[in-house]
Amino acid sequence: MLKTILIVDDSAMIRRIVSQLVQQLGHQSISAENGLLGYELAVEIRPDMIIMDIEMPVLDGFEATWRIKADQRTAHIPVAFFTALGSEESIQQAREAGGVGFLNKPICKEELEQAIRDILGTD
Numbered sequence: 001m002l003k004t005i006l007i008v009d010d011s012a013m014i015r016r017i018v019s020q021l022v023q024q025l026g027h028q029s030i031s032a033e034n035g036l037l038g039y040e041l042a043v044e045i046r047p048d049m050i051i052m053d054i055e056m057p058v059l060d061g062f063e064a065t066w067r068i069k070a071d072q073r074t075a076h077i078p079v080a081f082f083t084a085l086g087s088e089e090s091i092q093q094a095r096e097a098g099g100v101g102f103l104n105k106p107i108c109k110e111e112l113e114q115a116i117r118d119i120l121g122t123d
Contacts, residue, residue, distance in 0.1 A: 002028055003027045003028070004030065004045065005022050005029050005116070006030050006032065006038060006045065006047040006050045007029055008034070008037070008038030008051065008061065009033070010033055010053060010055075018051060021109050034056045034059055035058060035059030036058045036064065037058075039068055039071075039074075042074045043073055047077060048077070049077065049080065050080070051079075051080050051082045052079050061083070061097075062097045065081075065097040065099060069097070069098035078100045078120070080099065080101030082104075101115050
C-alpha cells in the first residue's frame with residue numbers, strides 16, 4: 001500500500017537520495033529543507049511517516065518533532081530520526097522528543113525498508 005513519507009533534511013543531496021529510495025520501495029516522498037518547513041508540511045499533508053534530520057537551520061529536528069507531537073493534527077505521525085550523530089545522548093533526546101526510530105547516515109535501501117516496515121507495518 002502506498003504510503004506518504006516526509007523527508008526533512010537540510011542537505012539537498014540527502015533529500016534526493018532518500019526520496020529516490022522511498023520511491024523505489026513503492027512509496028510517495030515529499031521533502032522539506034528545515035524543521036519549520038517540515039512541521040508546516042506535516043500539518044498540511046499529514047504524511048504516514050516522517051524521516052527527520054537532527055541538525056538543521058531555522059528549527060532543528062528535535063524542536064520540529066516536539067511541535068509535531070504537540071499538535072493534535074499531527075501527533076499520531078511516527079517520526080524516525082535520521083542523523084550522522086549516533087550518540088547515546090542523541091538517541092535519548094530523539095526518544096524524548098517523540099521519535100520512534102533512529103536511522104544512521106549514510107542510509108542503505110535495506111535499512112530504510114526495514115525501518116518503514118517496522119514503523120508502518122508494511123510488507
